[in-house]
Amino acid sequence: MEKGNKKIIRGWVFYDWANSVYNLVISSAIFPIFYDNVTTNYFKSKFFNVSLEDASTMELPENVNVTVDFFGFQLSNSALMSFVLSASFLVVSFLSPFLSGIADYLGNKKRFLQFFCYLGSLACISLYYFSPAHIELGLFSLFLASIGFWNSLVFYNAYLPEIAEPKDHDKISAKGFSMGYIGAMLLLIVCLIMVKAGDIGILDHNIPARWCFVLVGIWWIGFSQITYRALPNTKSTKEKEKGYVWKGFKELKKVFVEFKKTTRLKKYLRSFFFFNTGVQTVMLMATFFAKKEIDWPINEITGKPDDSGLIIAILLIQLLGAAGAFAMSRLSNKIGNMRTLIIAVSIWVLICAAGFIIHTPVEFYLLACGVGIVMGGVQAIARSTYSKFLPETEDHTSYFSFYDVTEKIGIVTGTLFFGVMEVLFDSMRYSIVSVAFFFVLGLIFLLLVPKEEKLLQ
Secondary structure: OOOOOHHHHHHHHHHHHHHHHHHHHHHHHHHHHHHHHHHHHHHHHHHHHOOOHHHHHOOOHHHOOOEEEEEEEEEEEHHHHHHHHHHHHHHHHHHHHHHHHHHHHOHOOOOOOOOHHHHHHHHEEEEEEEHHHHHHHHHOOOHHHHHHHHHHHHHHHOOHHHHHHHHHHHHHHHHHHHHHHHHHHHHHHHHHHHHHHHHOOOOHHHHHHHHHHHHHHHHHHHHHHHHHHHOOOOOOOOOOOOOHHHHHHHHHHHHHHHHHHHHHHHHHHHHHHHHHHHHHHHHHHHHHHHHHHHOOOOOOOOOOEOHHHHHHHHHHHHHHHHHHHHHHHHHHHHOOHHHHHHHHHHHHHHHHHHOOOOHHHHHHHHHHHHHHHHHHHHHHHHHHHHHHOOOOOOOOOHHHHHHHHHHHHHHHHHHHHHHHHHHHHHHOOHHHHHHHHHHHHHHHHOOOOEEEEEEEE
């Protein structure tokens, strides 16, 4: 594959533009708010024995928390969400090494990328039919959407070392994240307009949010075609044999043996596990935290807390995230990737400390600015740093599967801790403490990563 081909690189970057709408609209903004609203109203209708319309205007007693019935278990709606996401990431962490080994052996990363893209997109569209009365089915759609999104990224990320030289990885990775933020932000603005139209009675309040999920699926499928036209089909130099499924496992075993011999790459991945656990947990659960713990003003028309302020805060994070990715890319060119990551993770620790004590929308907006500046940058630099640390190899997908599994097991751990802390302390503020713990450990291990690679015999 030709490295440095501008057409191929542009096509690769466009997948960030295509898929990031899932991360923003489904994971961070519209769906969490929609999910909290519909499950809360459904719970109140049962609690007060009234219609859903009447329930929306009623307030629960202070000592009563919203729960949902999930296969006979009564759970907090936000804790249930964190557990479902944990389960999806657990599946991804086991599935991606198996599939990436096969993809490297067969040389068909592009086909796997397409399959998971379409799975995730169609699952997003199916969220249109989400109902709290059948919450198991609705969360199964979310479960599949999460698997589709994150598994597609395994094969997407594995293209980076094949399409560009190491010196260009930071810039291209940052460009991808920035394109993703900008594209997702545009669709979120459309969704915000639709939701506000519902607030003033032009449309039913739930219908605009449901159409947002459909738009995410269409956007994701549609713009990904630009990527598929640009990216060439990879070719494997390995001789094809029968039983290639098991060959995938053999490829992973070989890569794992090579991986254990590295020092810098192994220590970096250990650090990445902890600090990225913090980053991803914040991205996934921040909206639930803000919805429950911040004192939002009451909408005069609906008589309920104004969700638009929360969506605007998320838009602010996206806008600063795009700028932050480029700013940290430039900073890394001046002081190096590792020093840049150390600065970024240190800022994350301070953000978690501030999150524990904030209460007002203004304080949340200020915190959102801090999150936006470091969120995109730390993800872009983390991805490109791992790519730079890879040894000379043809098995890029298998190596990136270790990166991906580390990320997913970290998310399983982070979201699980987040949910458990809420259940134990009946407050999401204590969940923030668990996130800060991951950032502190990640920072400590970052400081222990050697400057040069040392291969063990």
